[in-house]
Amino acid sequence: MFEYAPAPESRSVVSIDSSYGLFIDGEFDAAKEGGVFKTVNPADEEVLAEVASAGPEDVDRAVAAARRAFPGWAALPGAERAKYLFRIARIIQERSRELAVLESLDNGKPIKESRDVDLPLVAAHFFYYAGWADKLPYAGFGPAPRPIGVAGQIVPWNFPLLMLAWKIAPALATGNTVVLKPAETTPLSALFFADVCRQAGLPPGVVNIVTGAGDTGAYLVAHPDVDKVAFTGSTEVGREIARTVAGTGKRLTLELGGKAANIVFDDAPIDQAVEGIVNGIFFNQGHVCCAGSRLLVQESVFDLVLESLKRRMATLRLGDPLDKNTDIGAINSAAQLARIKQLSEIGGQEGAERWSPPCELPDRGFWFAPTIFTGVTQAHRIAREEIFGPVLSVLTFRTPAEAIEKANNTPYGLSAGIWTEKGSRILAVADKLRAGVVWANTFNKFDPASPFGGYKESGYGREGGRHGLEAYLA
Structure with a gap:
């Protein structure tokens, strides 16, 4: 690094x-x-x-x-x-x-x-x-x-x-x-x-x-x-x-809130998808209503995606928001930091495996290291509740139908992401997702000419x- x-x-x-x-x-x-x-x-x-x-x-x-x-x-x-x-x-x-x-x-x-x-x-x-x-x-x-x-x-x-x-x-x-x-x-x-x-x-x-x-x-x-x-x-x-x-x-x-699914299929360009995953959940410290806070990865590429994601997360720089090199800034308030910590602790108590890259947090201010949870199920609170912080829940799927079912299994419906090289799959899956915005092979892109909102x-x-x-x- x-x-x-x-x-x-x-x-x-x-x-x-x-x-x-x-x-x-x-x-x-x-x-x-x-x-x-x-x-x-x-x-x-x-x-x-x-x-x-x-x-x-x-x-x-x-x-x-x-x-x-x-x-x-x-x-x-x-x-x-x-x-x-x-x-x-x-x-x-x-x-x-x-x-x-x-x-x-x-x-x-x-x-x-x-x-x-x-x-x-x-x-x-x-x-x-x-x-x-x-x-x-x-x-x-x-x-x-x-x-x-x-x-x-x-x-x-x-x-x-x-x-x-x-x-x-x-x-x-x-x-x-x-x-x-x-x-x-x-x-x-x-x-x-x-x-x-x-x-x-x-x-x-x-x-x-x-x-x-x-x-x-x-x-x-x-x-x-x-x-x-x-x-x-x-x-x-x-x-x-x-x-x-x-x-x-x-x-x-x-x-209002969101708990967006970011779906990575086995034919997705892995490096590009990993950049989209990082942007989807760690942009603005995860303080994003449409953040890709649930990562759904096809089982056959799970190990490869997870290894690449951890390697990329290890390069993220946390620190002074006014430093132009900083990737992860401060959590907005003490109250929000307490909520992120509480839900992250619950994730561990419910059996999910927690991982963060080596990360030195400043002594003063409100800080939380970028974190991922694996071994997450649909029943985990971290997979259902909006954490609104730099915390990613990783789930797996085998078929497109399973991915769609898991993506829609949420009380929210603000956004979603799809990663695949097949245009036909993008259109077929996007049509079945109950989300106001669906990004394809990108995430968190906004344009004033494009409507935004949820279900x-x-x-x-x-x-x-x-x-x-x-x-x-x-």
Whole structure:
């Protein structure tokens, strides 16, 4: 294995204020009643900033600002709204280095992922939906589609800025106004985005950002003047939101958990498949709802795949998220690390065999070595529950029918992967998988023009592509 000299990205490229207020009606303002909380760097537990926590009165103010801004924003010709989205996309590109560093500091993900994956996709989503803004009559949702009104949007901590783009871009393109709540552990890039909105000259009230914990999100979901709720996060919270919204007439889209099967057939290109397996589960420390957390390998190539996978895992570099050589960054929070540890211990207690490469973990911060379990059965909790960390469960199969049955034997249905040289097998197997996204000979590839979403306990509705417009049109 090569020894790499440290190649740190400079923290000085981004300025972090000591405290942040709420972004309401185009201005930052202190919370009226909710108090403050601290956001920390998960790599070393350093406090990055103090952030306002919005209470019911603050959420009321944000929703009222969005409601006041709605008629004017909805009345703008699509081409005029598009100009704002294009401007936001260009500013994000211009300031992408700042945003990438900020995202890695607040989230713990490696800088090369923030820089090379998250930020280009964030800009791409705003560019893409800017292109739709003046073409809505031709999107297939009727000759004169109308915006719904005020959208309450709640995004998770694993891709804070990218999930923001997935939600805000189509909402603005279709003429809606937004109140967005970022995750409590990763609020900084959303607050930075508020400044991008001001820089782009976006009219006050079109985008409002309220920070806080679950209570703040609950106020937003239950608010009587919110017309549409969009949530990405855990299935458990998704159920609560669905119960709250039931009977209110609010539109709802949910993008929830996953337990994706990554299926490797005996004719797959092994080295390529191993790269896809590693990308599928260790990208973003496994903090990915569509992560390939269940590996299904055909029995005849199991030993070969496992040997190659272990060899590849031994080359992964864990450490400082701001080091450009880092492959595995920090776990986002102490609470998430505790869950990963708990489920991993249960995996061992239930009889699965645990393996991690030699890996020295830093003394401070939240860290977990990349881990695989073999000897896993369908009954193991690590094969059924979403761990949301760098932990891979390996199962085997003999026939395509068995692979399909095992892949579908889950309460989730967000994504899946297929590795084979036969195009006919790809099409035949993909057609039988109950997953919203199926990748063939690749994994974790995203495009703003392609819809994303799940079945069953992975939620409903689609984000991205033409389909992503529908949730924001009446």
